Each structure stands twice: as C-alpha cells, then as structure tokens.
Amino acid sequence: MAKEPPEGRGASSSPNGRSAIAQLLAFSGRRRVLTYLGCALSAVSMLVSFVPYVCIWLVARDLIAVAPRWEEATSIAGYGWVALGFSALSIVIYFGALMCTHLSAFRCASNMRKAATEHLMHTSLGYFDSHASGALRRVVDGCAAETEGLLAHKLPDTAGSVAMVVGMLVLFFVFDWRLGLACLAAVVVSLACFAKMMGGRGMDFMSRYMGSLVKMNKTGTEYVRGIPVVKVFQQTVHSFKAFYDAIQEFTELAQDYAVKWCQVPQSLSLTVINGVAAFLAPVVILLAPGEADFARFLTNFAFYAIFSAIVPTAMTRVMFISDALQTAQDSVARVSEVLAAPVIEAPAHPQRLADNAISFDDVTFAYEGGDQAALSNVSFEVPAGATVALVGPSGGGKSTAASLVPRFWDVDAGSVRVGGVDVRAMDPADLMDHVAFVFQANRLFKQSILENVRAARPSASKDEVLAALEAARCADIVEKLPHGIDTVVGADGVYLSGGEVQRLMIARAVLKNAPIVVLDEATAFADPENEARIQQAFRRLATDADGRPRTVLMIAHRLSTVVRADKIVVLDHGRVAEQGTHDELLGAGGLYARMWADYEQAVSWKISSTSGEVA
Ligand SMILES: Nc1ncnc2c1ncn2[C@@H]1O[C@H](COP(=O)(O)OP(=O)(O)OP(=O)(O)O)[C@@H](O)[C@H]1O
Numbered sequence: 054m055a056k057e058p059p060e061g062r063g064a065s066s067s068p069n070g071r072s073a074i075a076q077l078l079a080f081s082g083r084r085r086v087l088t089y090l091g092c093a094l095s096a097v098s099m100l101v102s103f104v105p106y107v108c109i110w111l112v113a114r115d116l117i118a119v120a121p122r123w124e125e126a127t128s129i130a131g132y133g134w135v136a137l138g139f140s141a142l143s144i145v146i147y148f149g150a151l152m153c154t155h156l157s158a159f160r161c162a163s164n165m166r167k168a169a170t171e172h173l174m175h176t177s178l179g180y181f182d183s184h185a186s187g188a189l190r191r192v193v194d195g196c197a198a199e200t201e202g203l204l205a206h207k208l209p210d211t212a213g214s215v216a217m218v219v220g221m222l223v224l225f226f227v228f229d230w231r232l233g234l235a236c237l238a239a240v241v242v243s244l245a246c247f248a249k250m251m252g253g254r255g256m257d258f259m260s261r262y263m264g265s266l267v268k269m270n271k272t273g274t275e276y277v278r279g280i281p282v283v284k285v286f287q288q289t290v291h292s293f294k295a296f297y298d299a300i301q302e303f304t305e306l307a308q309d310y311a312v313k314w315c316q317v318p319q320s321l322s323l324t325v326i327n328g329v330a331a332f333l334a335p336v337v338i339l340l341a342p343g344e345a346d347f348a349r350f351l352t353n354f355a356f357y358a359i360f361s362a363i364v365p366t367a368m369t370r371v372m373f374i375s376d377a378l379q380t381a382q383d384s385v386a387r388v389s390e391v392l393a394a395p396v397i398e399a400p401a402h403p404q405r406l407a408d409n410a411i412s413f414d415d416v417t418f419a420y421e422g423g424d425q426a427a428l429s430n431v432s433f434e435v436p437a438g439a440t441v442a443l444v445g446p447s448g449g450g451k452s453t454a455a456s457l458v459p460r461f462w463d464v465d466a467g468s469v470r471v472g473g474v475d476v477r478a479m480d481p482a483d484l485m486d487h488v489a490f491v492f493q494a495n496r497l498f499k500q501s502i503l504e505n506v507r508a509a510r511p512s513a514s515k516d517e518v519l520a521a522l523e524a525a526r527c528a529d530i531v532e533k534l535p536h537g538i539d540t541v542v543g544a545d546g547v548y549l550s551g552g553e554v555q556r557l558m559i560a561r562a563v564l565k566n567a568p569i570v571v572l573d574e575a576t577a578f579a580d581p582e583n584e585a586r587i588q589q590a591f592r593r594l595a596t597d598a599d600g601r602p603r604t605v606l607m608i609a610h611r612l613s614t615v616v617r618a619d620k621i622v623v624l625d626h627g628r629v630a631e632q633g634t635h636d637e638l639l640g641a642g643g644l645y646a647r648m649w650a651d652y653e654q655a656v657s658w659k660i661s662s663t664s665g666e667v668a
Contacts, residue, residue, distance in 0.1 A: 073382040077200055081161040088204060091153030095209035096216035098146035103220050104139035106360055108132040114352045150209050158204035162197040169193040169388055175396040179461035192391050196384035207377040210370060217367040229353040235336040236361045258310050265303045272296040333357055397460055403480035406472025406487060409568040409604045411435040411458060415467035418457060427453040428627045438602040440595055442615035445624040451608045454624065458571050458606065459490055489562035491572040497554060499543040502531060506557060509565040518564060524593045525560035526586040552583030559590040566598050573608045588614065612652045621645065
C-alpha cells in the first residue's frame with residue numbers, strides 16, 4: 054500500500070466551522086473510512102445482540118402459553134442455541150468494529166504528531182523563544198493521545214448505543230405499541246429534564262465552568278513554575294492571587310452548577326428513566342380487563358418491564374460522549390494552533406551567496422504585539438573575514454539584530470543580507486550551512502559529548518570531534534568525565550556548568566566549520582578560569598580549519614572582548630548610535646566612550662577591592 058502523506062496540514066487549514074470529529078478524521082486520511090465502517094459494525098453488533106432478548110421473549114411466550122404443561126414447550130432449547138449463536142456473533146462483529154476504529158485512531162494520532170512535528174521543523178526559530186519546548190511536546194504528544202480514546206472507543210460505542218436506543222424503540226412498537234408508548238413517555242420526560250439542564254442557562258453555566266477550569270489550570274501552571282520563588286520568599290498560595298482567585302471562582306461555580314442547577318433536573322431525569330416500569334403499571338391496569346389474549350399481554354408486559362431498563366443505560370452513554378467531544382475539540386484547537394505557527398518560507402528560486410559578508414540595510418523590526426520597534430533603520434556591514442561586535446545598553450536590540458541573520462524572525466522593512474543575498478531569497482538549508490550560531494540559551498541533548506558535538510556535522514569522525522573539542526578548549530571538561538567523550542550528559546549525575554556548556558557549543562561551531570559565525574558572548578555565568586578558556590575558544594573560532602579568518606558577528610556584553618574587533622556597532626533603543634573601531638569611538642566621545650569609562654571604573658574598583666583597598 055502506498056505511503057499516505059500526513060494530511061494534518063489540510064485538516065488544520067479550515068478549523069473554523071468544522072466539527073472536531075471532521076477535523077480528526079481528516080488526520081486519519083484514507084483510513085477515515087475505517088472509522089465509518091467501525092461505527093456501522095458496532096451498530097450492527099448491537100442490533101444482533103437484540104436477538105437473545107427476543108429469544109427470551111419467545112421462551113416466556115411459549116412457557117406462558119403451555120403452562121403448566123411445560124413439557125409441551127419443545128422449542129425452548131432451539132431458542133437457547135439461537136441466543137448463544139447471536140451473542141457470539143455480536144461479540145465477533147464488535148471486535149471487528151474496534152479493530153477498524155483503532156486502525157483509524159492510530160493513523161489519526163500518528164498523522165497529527167507527524168503534521169505538528171513537520172510543521173515545527175519549518176517554523177521560524179523565534180517561535181520557540183516564546184513557546185516553551187515542554188509545552189509544545191505536550192501539545193504534539195498529549196493531544197494526539199487524547200483523541201485516540203474518542204476515535205477508537207467512544208465513537209463506535211456511541212454508534213452502538215444509538216442503534217440500541219433506536220432498536221429498542223422499534224421493538225417497543227413491534228410487540229405492543231400501547232406499552233411502547235408508555236415507555237417512550239418516560240424517555241421523553243427524562244430527555245426534557247436533561248435538555249433543561251444542558252440548554253439555555255445550563256449551557257451558559259457549562260461554558261463558564263469550562264472557562265473557569267482552563268483559567269485554573271493556566272494559573273496553576275504559573276504557580277508551579279513559581280514555586281522556587283514562593284519558597285525562597287516564604288510565601289503561601291495566597292501570594293499567587295490569580296491562582297487563589299481562580300480556585301475560588303471554580304469552587305463556587307462547580308457548587309452552583311451541581312447544587313443549584315443540576316440537582317433537581319438530574320434527579321428527576323434519573324428517577325424517571327430508571328423507573329420506566331412505573332409508567333407501565335397504570336397502562337397495564339387500564340388495558341388488562343379488555344385483553345382477549347391475556348397470556349400474550351402478560352408476556353409483553355414482562356418484556357417491557359425488564360428490557361426497557363436498557364434504554365436509559367444506552368442514553369446515558371450517548372450523552373456522555375459530549376465529554377469526549379469537548380476533549381477532542383480542545384486537542385484539535387491546540388494542535389491547530391501549533392500548525393498555524395509562522396513558517397520560514399523557502400523561495401522558489403533560491404540565490405547563492407557571493408561571499409561571506411553580512412549586511413543590514415535599513416532594517417526595521419518589531420516583535421508581534423510589541424508597542425515599538427525593537428530595531429529601527431539599522432544599517433551596518435560585516436565585511437567577509439571581519440569581526441564586528443554589537444554593543445550597547447540592555448534592551449538596545451543586540452540579540453534581536455543577531456537573531457535576524459538566521460531568520461529567527463523576518464524583518465518588517467529593509468533587508469538582512471548574507472553573501473550579498475537577502476536571507477529571505479536563500480534556501481534556508483544553504484543559510485544554515487554557511488552560518489554557525491552560538492547562543493546564550495544553549496541546550497545539550499541527553500546524549501554523549503561526542504554525539505552532542507557531532508550534531509553540528511553528523512558525518513564527522515571521532516578524531517574530528519576531538520580536534521574541535523581541543524580547539525574550543527574543552528580538553529579539561531572531557532578529562533574529568535568518567536567515560537571521557539562518551540559520557541552521557543545529564544545521566545549518572547553528570548552535569549556541566551554554564552561556561553562549560555558554552556565551550557561545548559563553540560566546539561560544535563568549530564566542527565561545523567561554517568565560514569560565518571554569529572555568537573552571543575555570554576560569560577556572565579562563567580568563573581574567571583572558564584571565562585579565560587571561553588575567550589581563547591572564541592579567538593580560535595574566529596579562524597577556520599585552514600587558518601582563514603571567518604566572518605564573525607558577536608554580541609559583546611563585556612567591552613574587554615571588543616577592543617580588537619574590526620568594527621564596533623553601538624545599538625541604543627533599537628538604533629545605531631555610532632559605529633567604528635575602538636579608538637575611533639573613544640575619540641568620538643559618544644555613548645561608547647561613556648560605556649568604556651564606566652567599564653574601566655568598574656574594573657579598577659574590582660582590582661582595588663580585591664587587593665584590599667577601598668576604591
Ligand atoms: N521575544 C520578544 N518578544 C517581544 N519583545 C522582545 C522579545 N525579545 C526582545 N524584545 C524586546 O526588544 C527590545 C530589544 O531586546 P534585545 O533582547 O534585542 O536587547 P539586547 O540589547 O540584546 O538586551 P540585553 O543586552 O539585555 O540582552 C527590548 O525592548 C525587548 O524588551
């Protein structure tokens with residue numbers, strides 16, 4: 054059978070106006086037909102399971118007809134075999150139904166996961182900044198799993214229950230329509246109570262209840278995330294007012310809903326539907342005197358009194374599908390949200406890089422929802438083989454500028470060029486091949502150091518990885534680990550400091566051997582020894598394997614590292630305040646000169662305070 058493409062994208066494209074089930078079935082692809090087949094088989098199985106009930110009625114009828122000459126009821130054994138045969142047939146058909154619905158449900162879940170993962174592969178990198186990886190994993194995995202129960206079990210069972218209710222109602226009118234009508238009256242009263250509970254104000258209650266539940270879950274997550282702060286500052290749950298209020302609101306709503314609104318109609322509904330026999334009694338008393346065939350009438354009454362109880366069970370099952378539908382609706386909405394994440398558009402005719410220069414041409418960029426631009430009319434050049442440092446006050450736009458090079462986001466106006474080509478006109482894979490990134494938020498996989506570094510170039514040999522580690526001054530890290538380069542990070546208590554992780558990231562970038570490097574110098578969490586090694590590793594990263602200079606765009610948080618840069622670009626409030634070499638900028642006496650003076654003062658204060666003098 055040909056492999057089906059995941060149809061998730063199609064499913065997400067028109068989420069509005071389509072039911073959750075229709076959207077889920079779109080994920081099942083061609084296998085959706087198995088869901089229909091499974092539901093149909095489940096309904097058939099339910100109808101087949103009626104035959105034993107009819108057999109019981111036939112047995113009762115025959116016995117009453119010949120009583121007390123029981124030996125004349127010769128067909129009873131035959132009815133027994135028929136009942137047994139149909140019971141077995143019903144089970145086999147139901148088994149087949151579940152096989153079909155499971156096959157479709159598994160395909161739906163796997164296509165949902167595939168579609169979301171595939172979409173995330175093309176999503177702009179900036180999206181992951183604002184969406185935590187854990188939350189995304191829960192959406193991709195959790196939502197798919199949540200929908201399995203609905204498609205695999207709830208839907209066929211509901212189809213079966215509907216068939217049961219319909220079949221039972223038909224049977225009611227086959228044997229004696231007058232007794233059937235009495236039973237139907239009970240069903241109608243029960244449904245009316247339920248409609249009162251769910252409709253109008255009840256529905257309003259329900260949507261407020263669900264909204265309040267979502268709010269409580271959200272604020273609860275915030276609270277759990279903030280537990281370290283709560284503990285450190287000796288706070289209680291009351292200090293998380295939003296969470297506390299959400300719990301209160303939910304408690305009151307739940308009580309109101311259960312006590313004020315549901316109590317009466319639900320009790321009535323359950324009493325009526327479970328007491329169908331009570332509706333039959335007056336009808337039987339009224340009709341009995343006029344009955345010509347009293348034995349048959351009695352048999353029918355026995356049938357209705359016993360089997361009418363099946364209807365409420367089936368109806369309850371049908372009603373409770375709304376829970377599963379709500380969960381599925383929620384899952385589909387969350388997956389659709391992931392599928393709507395902005396993607397990096399690849400150009401139809403990608404252009405090739407002419408050289409390794411980077412240039413910002415009149416770039417303006419604002420974050421979604423931001424009231425002002427993070428970068429406004431920013432222009433600067435990083436010539437091929439040069440090292441350019443971005444400096445400036447916090448919030449000046451340094452990280453934003455660096456993240457536009459790998460297309461974490463796309464500019465609103467102007468252009469970012471690499472090798473003379475607008476990054477939007479390049480094949481994203483080509484861009485990634487030419488540029489290595491070392492960012493502050495570095496992540497290591499729970500794999501060996503070897504595999505972690507090799508992630509930059511999977512074809513690299515072990516010797517090449519060792520050479521990269523050596524170049525990034527990581528020898529001391531590897532030496533202290535129990536299994537050297539094969540030690541798995543995060544296992545058996547093997548953890549690395551922030552500075553050590555950053556050096557491994559530099560090793561990755563060295564191994565990648567890309568001609569352009571964008572790095573965020575984050576030495577804030579490194580001790581002096583680590584920092585010295587990181588600086589050496591940065592210097593090593595500035596030249597490639599053949600000793601040729603790489604093009605480096607670095608975000609510098611410490612001015613000591615930028616003195617030797619070919620050019621320094623000072624960003625302030627999203628604008629280029631000034632640019633030039635260290636000496637030129639000092640001579641200009643602007644923002645950089647003031648920052649440098651502050652820096653020198655801080656350093657001299659540090660030196661004098663460590664040498665015991667008061668500055
Ligand atoms: N993901 C984001 N969403 C919205 N606004 C953002 C986001 N990231 C940064 N900003 C805003 O953009 C502006 C520039 O921030 P940016 O992080 O680029 O500055 P920076 O110079 O790198 O600061 P720092 O030196 O503190 O890292 C700031 O006003 C910041 O609040």
